[in-house]
Amino acid sequence: MILTLRVSRPQALRFRTPPFTALPNARHERFAQGLAEGKTQAQAYIDAGFSPKNARANASALFQNNPRIVERRDQLLRTRAECNFAVVSDIAVQEHCTLEMHLARLAQLRDEAQAKGDYGSAISAEYKRGQALGFYIERKEHGKPGQFSARTREEADKQLEEVIAKIAAKQAIQKAQSSPVNV
Secondary structure, eight states: OOOOOOOHHHHHHTTTSOOOOOOSHHHHHHHHHHTTTOOOOOHHHTTTTOOSSSSSHHHHHHHHHHHHHHHHHHHHHHHHHHHHHHHHHHHHHTTTTTTTHHHHHHEEEEHHHHTTHHHHHHHHHHHHHHHHHHHHOOOOOSSSTTOOOOOOOOHHHHHHHHHHHHHHHHHHHHHHHHHOOOO
């Protein structure tokens, strides 16, 4: 994994995450590092030295069946995040940058853009202010198109009732099939 930061000794000591040792299997370690770098499972699998034949399936199986790889990947990501936070925090302190100053500067840029009639830039600056304040939450849907279509409360309740009825019917059939018949 490429994680090169030039930090002074006191900064390096601030990290809370204890140093983890590499995985005993070198290919598993390289696989975890590749995943932490943002590679796909298949690409990380190939780059780690495994055969490219059936790489997607084999990488998925390795990832699912080896929790130590998942733990190592997560540890590498935590370490990277801590390093990034430490560096960004130090830069903010050196530049005397605070959230209030940042928001004020974005407001100033918005006002200047608006005065020039550049409403796209003004909206962008205002949006960035909202992001810094946490007003916007990034949401992503994973699934087939239309699977998460917006529904009214009544439609959602009706769909839930239908699912419950199907489950109850299935349970009744199973119960009837498993109980002895008296003739």
